[in-house]
Amino acid sequence: MEKSKKMAVLMLVLTEVICLVFAVWKIFAGNGYMETFGAGKKEIPTWENPISLPAGSYQMDVVYETASEEAWLRPMTDSSAGTVYGGKVLLFPYHTEASFEVRVGIDDGWFYLDSSTEDDLTISELTVQRTNQAETARCITLLVVFAILDVLLVLWYRGIFAGMDTAQRNVLFALVMLWLLSSLPLFVNYMVTGHDFAFHMMRIEGLAKGLKSGQFPVRVQPGWLNGYGYPVSVMYGDLLLYIPALFRLGGFTLQTAYKLYVLLINAVTVAASYACAKKIGKGWKAGLLGSLVYTLSVYRLVNIYTRCALGEYTAMAFLPLVFLGLYLMLHTQEVRRGCLYMIAGYTLILQSHVLSFEMTVIFSALYCLLCGKKFLRRLGGIIMTAGVTILLNLNFLIPFADYMLREDLWIKGGTPENMQAHGLFLPQLFQLYGSTGLGSTDASGGIQADMLIGPGVLITFAAIVFLWQYLVYRKKLKEKADAVGWEEQCRLFLLLALALFMSVMFFPWRSIGEIPVIGKVFASYQFAWRFLAAAVLMGTLLWLYLNDNMKLLFGSATAKRVVAGLCIFAVVQGLWFFNVRLTESDATIVTDTSGINTVNAVSGGEYLIQGMSKEHVTESAITCSEHVTIAEYRRNGNHFWVTCENRAGMEGCVTVPLFAYKSYRAVDTAEGTEFPVVWDAYGAASVTLPAGYRGELEIYYRERTVWRIGEFISLATLLGLFVVCKTKAKS
Numbered sequence: 129m130e131k132s133k134k135m136a137v138l139m140l141v142l143t144e145v146i147c148l149v150f151a152v153w154k155i156f157a158g159n160g161y162m163e164t165f166g167a168g169k170k171e172i173p174t175w176e177n178p179i180s181l182p183a184g185s186y187q188m189d190v191v192y193e194t195a196s197e198e199a200w201l202r203p204m205t206d207s208s209a210g211t212v213y214g215g216k217v218l219l220f221p222y223h224t225e226a227s228f229e230v231r232v233g234i235d236d237g238w239f240y241l242d243s244s245t246e247d248d249l250t251i252s253e254l255t256v257q258r259t260n261q262a263e264t265a266r267c268i269t270l271l272v273v274f275a276i277l278d279v280l281l282v283l284w285y286r287g288i289f290a291g292m293d294t295a296q297r298n299v300l301f302a303l304v305m306l307w308l309l310s311s312l313p314l315f316v317n318y319m320v321t322g323h324d325f326a327f328h329m330m331r332i333e334g335l336a337k338g339l340k341s342g343q344f345p346v347r348v349q350p351g352w353l354n355g356y357g358y359p360v361s362v363m364y365g366d367l368l369l370y371i372p373a374l375f376r377l378g379g380f381t382l383q384t385a386y387k388l389y390v391l392l393i394n395a396v397t398v399a400a401s402y403a404c405a406k407k408i409g410k411g412w413k414a415g416l417l418g419s420l421v422y423t424l425s426v427y428r429l430v431n432i433y434t435r436c437a438l439g440e441y442t443a444m445a446f447l448p449l450v451f452l453g454l455y456l457m458l459h460t461q462e463v464r465r466g467c468l469y470m471i472a473g474y475t476l477i478l479q480s481h482v483l484s485f486e487m488t489v490i491f492s493a494l495y496c497l498l499c500g501k502k503f504l505r506r507l508g509g510i511i512m513t514a515g516v517t518i519l520l521n522l523n524f525l526i527p528f529a530d531y532m533l534r535e536d537l538w539i540k541g542g543t544p545e546n547m548q549a550h551g552l553f554l555p556q557l558f559q560l561y562g563s564t565g566l567g568s569t570d571a572s573g574g575i576q577a578d579m580l581i582g583p584g585v586l587i588t589f590a591a592i593v594f595l596w597q598y599l600v601y602r603k604k605l606k607e608k609a610d611a612v613g614w615e616e617q618c619r620l621f622l623l624l625a626l627a628l629f630m631s632v633m634f635f636p637w638r639s640i641g642e643i644p645v646i647g648k649v650f651a652s653y654q655f656a657w658r659f660l661a662a663a664v665l666m667g668t669l670l671w672l673y674l675n676d677n678m679k680l681l682f683g684s685a686t687a688k689r690v691v692a693g694l695c696i697f698a699v700v701q702g703l704w705f706f707n708v709r710l711t712e713s714d715a716t717i718v719t720d721t722s723g724i725n726t727v728n729a730v731s732g733g734e735y736l737i738q739g740m741s742k743e744h745v746t747e748s749a750i751t752c753s754e755h756v757t758i759a760e761y762r763r764n765g766n767h768f769w770v771t772c773e774n775r776a777g778m779e780g781c782v783t784v785p786l787f788a789y790k791s792y793r794a795v796d797t798a799e800g801t802e803f804p805v806v807w808d809a810y811g812a813a814s815v816t817l818p819a820g821y822r823g824e825l826e827i828y829y830r831e832r833t834v835w836r837i838g839e840f841i842s843l844a845t846l847l848g849l850f851v852v853c854k855t856k857a858k859s
Contacts, residue, residue: 322436341765
């Protein structure tokens with residue numbers, strides 16, 4: 129038997145090596161295909177005149193003219209698999225060139241371009257060049273698949289699976305099935321887009337382009353606002369988005385990189401909620417119930433597949449870690465482990481979504497206060513946890529605070545949203561199904577005009593069932609139930625009730641908005657229903673105790689029926705949601721960001737400085753004073769090299785298409801002399817040149833020293849935590 133195992137391992141490793149060698153060879157082999165159409169050569173490929181392209185990835189560069197504000201092209205390929213549509217390519221009247229990516233499927237196909245405005249669009253030239261992105265992505269896919277297979281093989285070889293009992297195998301199977309079930313809408317060859325889809329696609333692409341241009345960490349992302357740049361990485365934590373950005377650099381299409389990220393977050397959500405529920409519910413059955421209810425909660429699914437609220441659903445994946453840490457710290461002797469869970473949870477939430485972090489801190493503080501003396505006994509540990517978390521996140525907190533204090537951003541000067549008007553109607557707390565394609569409207573539109581945005585019936589019922597048990601069976605439960613468990617479910621109910629109350633239109637948001645400072649903080653939430661994230665976790669954990677109460681009151685048979693009903697309802701509701709969402713969503717292919725309006729993607733432009741105008745970013749060329757000449761220039765992301773001469777006896781200027789955020793520098797490459805970077809009339813970066821200047825300017829973004837210090841402290845803190853954990857583990 130041992131010999132057969134070794135032979136199986138040897139054959140698998142040999143097969144993997146052969147496949148990887150072939151995949152790497154394909155990356156560098158290529159076929160060197162490059163051809164230009166138009167410009168007096170071959171005709172531009174159209175439906176009547178297609179061209180044949182081998183399967184693979186291509187870079188397309190088109191030269192055009194259009195007077196239409198909504199012109200677009202759509203690459204199409206006819207192959208044995210049918211007609212394959214590529215992502216739309218937007219063409220703007222203030223440009224004459226555009227670049228985009230095209231993927232031809234697994235076999236050769238007839239390629240052509242479809243246009244929306246043939247009368248108002250003239251394509252004069254199309255250059256088609258073969259790239260190795262498809263082969264690179266295939267090679268990385270093989271590496272990942274083989275790595276997973278090798279891990280499973282090692283576990284099998286060491287007898288890990290054989291040593292698992294039936295319960296453990298059931299848990300593993302159930303968690304994998306739950307992960308796949310929660311990811312069902314991803315298994316189509318297009319994107320199920322949502323409200324914030326363009327914004328987060330641009331964030332991933334901006335990180336990839338920033339890394340490609342040599343930035344690390346990326347702060348002002350290139351590509352946004354017609355190439356003027358946007359400091360979204362300063363104001364919006366994107367630590368985990370480096371994962372899809374690296375996939376993007378590895379040759380994957382933008383939609384594939386995004387789907388892989390959602391798959392990862394769904395897996396983390398399943399695992400984190402299981403670990404939290406298992407510990408609090410004291411058993412794997414409670415862990416499975418909690419993971420199922422939390423992962424398939426309506427609000428979480430809406431965040432992923434309707435709102436495309438990447439920051440919020442990422443934060444929800446780590447919310448269970450925070451409350452697991454609080455539980456361990458306040459109610460058990462596992463204080464150190466609780467600290468680590470809290471540090472990890474708070475850090476990953478902060479690095480994903482600032483508003484969710486604020487909400488988590490608020491409900492954590494309330495939970496601690498409700499714990500009374502237990503909180504006071506662990507106060508030192510909680511303060512230490514907060515301190516370590518701050519040090520660990522200085523790489524984000526210092527730049528964020530710096531921009532909030534030094535830059536007059538629109539996010540500070542805008543008028544607060546009316547939270548009262550965007551609260552939920554009471555029936556929405558009990559909403560089962562509904563349309564998922566509409567946005568969030570104010571109270572004047574009624575429920576019909578709103579999207580499905582409730583917490584899900586199971587979460588609301590948790591509060592109702594607790595009230596029933598409390599009012600009818602309180603005395604009996606207090607006698608039979610564990611005292612700690614009874615107190616804990618009371619705390620969870622209060623927090624659940626508060627979160628639900630804060631999400632409805634009856635909560636006094638208008639009055640709170642008038643309170644100095646506090647009103648401004650809460651107004652930044654925009655929508656009252658954001659607090660449903662906290663409600664979903666509290667309701668999920670409350671069900672664990674309610675089920676134990678059922679067992680005490682009515683016996684284990686009744687409790688099992690209740691659990692079965694909860695599981696069936698959660699699965700059916702999730703499947704119904706997927707059915708509605710998939711049938712309502714358009715089939716949108718997203719190869720890259722060429723089909724995204726990079727100006728509209730900033731939404732309200734919250735991270736623009738007062739005075740910057742996103743309406744004046746149509747000019748993408750370098751401009752200069754009348755007496756300044758530009759010989760040549762090069763650009764790499766937000767980095768410019770400009771060879772110029774000021775021929776007059778007075779100061780001149782060179783203006784580059786970048787928004788002039790602080791920390792942009794302009795330096796003479798030969799002498800090292802630095803020139804001031806100022807604003808032009810619309811906020812673009814303008815370099816003031818002295819009279820008679822002649823040379824090459826390098827214009828680039830450089831982080832402030834204090835930012836670098838924060839990054840160093842964060843890295844040192846992370847290494848310190850790693851050393852402490854290793855030392856404790858050995859001892």
